[in-house]
Amino acid sequence: xxxxxxxxSPPEPPVLGGDEPIVGLGQVTVRDFWSWGMSNLRTxxxxxxxxxxxxxxxxASTSVRRVEWDPYDVVTPVGTRVEVKSxxxxxxxAQPELSRIVFTGLSARLLDEALNTYTGERGYNADVYCFAVxxxxxxxxxxxxxxxxxxxxxxSRAAVEAKGFRSLGLTTVQQISTGPWTVDELAAAIExxxx
Numbered sequence: 001x002x003x004x005x006x007x008x009s010p011p012e013p014p015v016l017g018g019d020e021p022i023v024g025l026g027q028v029t030v031r032d033f034w035s036w037g038m039s040n041l042r043t044x045x046x047x048x049x050x051x052x053x054x055x056x057x058x059x060a061s062t063s064v065r066r067v068e069w070d071p072y073d074v075v076t077p078v079g080t081r082v083e084v085k086s087x088x089x090x091x092x093x094a095q096p097e098l099s100r101i102v103f104t105g106l107s108a109r110l111l112d113e114a115l116n117t118y119t120g121e122r123g124y125n126a127d128v129y130c131f132a133v134x135x136x137x138x139x140x141x142x143x144x145x146x147x148x149x150x151x152x153x154x155x156s157r158a159a160v161e162a163k164g165f166r167s168l169g170l171t172t173v174q175q176i177s178t179g180p181w182t183v184d185e186l187a188a189a190i191e192x193x194x195x
Contacts, residue, residue, distance in 0.1 A: 013065065017030075019031065041144035042090060043091070043092040047134060048086045049066065051084050051085075051132035052074065054147060055073070055074050055082060055130050056074050058184075058186040059074060059080075060077055060187065061075060063075065071108065071126070072126035076187070076191065076194075080190060081125070081126045082126055083129050083130070085103035085131050086133070087101035087103055087131070087133050088136070089134075089136065090134075090137070090138075101133060101170040102167055102169050103173060104166065105167075106165065106167065107125075122166070124157050124161045127157055129154070129160045130154055131152065131154075131170075132150055132151075132152050133150065133153070134150055135151055136149050148182070151180035151181070152179055152180060152189070153173050153178070154192075154193045155173070155178075155193060156193045159176040163176065
């Protein structure tokens with residue numbers, strides 16, 4: 001067994017503005033990287049990160065950056081822990097029909113940073129679950145940056161945990177949640193579910 005005497009703890013990362021140069025690539029900046037790698041908001045991964053950002057701003061969270069491995073995605077100003085899951089009918093690839101919306105990864109193990117591994121039993125780690133649905137059904141109308149195209153369903157941890165599944169389809173989510181809520185109604189809905 002290897003005993004680690006110390007941890008290699010990273011410093012707090014800076015908040016990037018986009019104008020930072022990528023050294024050795026001429027006039028290339030972080031904004032160029034973002035444009036190259038993060039422009040297709042139809043993809044599941046980026047759409048999910050955008051949904052987390054929308055919820056973060058809707059609840060007026062003071063978080064300045066996303067932490068990928070946290071056991072929940074957003075903390076409201078009053079301390080409510082929110083897990084955000086997203087789904088959409090349209091994807092970034094050709095599809096024969098609209099996608100069936102399923103929210104996955106509802107329960108998870110916690111990261112033990114000292115051991116650098118996930119430990120313990122899977123659990124429901126947030127106080128509230130926010131299910132974000134991008135509602136466009138044609139590529140011509142799709143605009144992930146238009147919050148009027150998003151609907152939000154909000155459920156307490158108890159409601160999600162009572163189902164006992166790691167994934168839930170939209171119909172089940174609609175049965176156990178309140179909503180659909182608009183982005184302007186979201187903060188109150190989340191705090192209501194936490195109460």
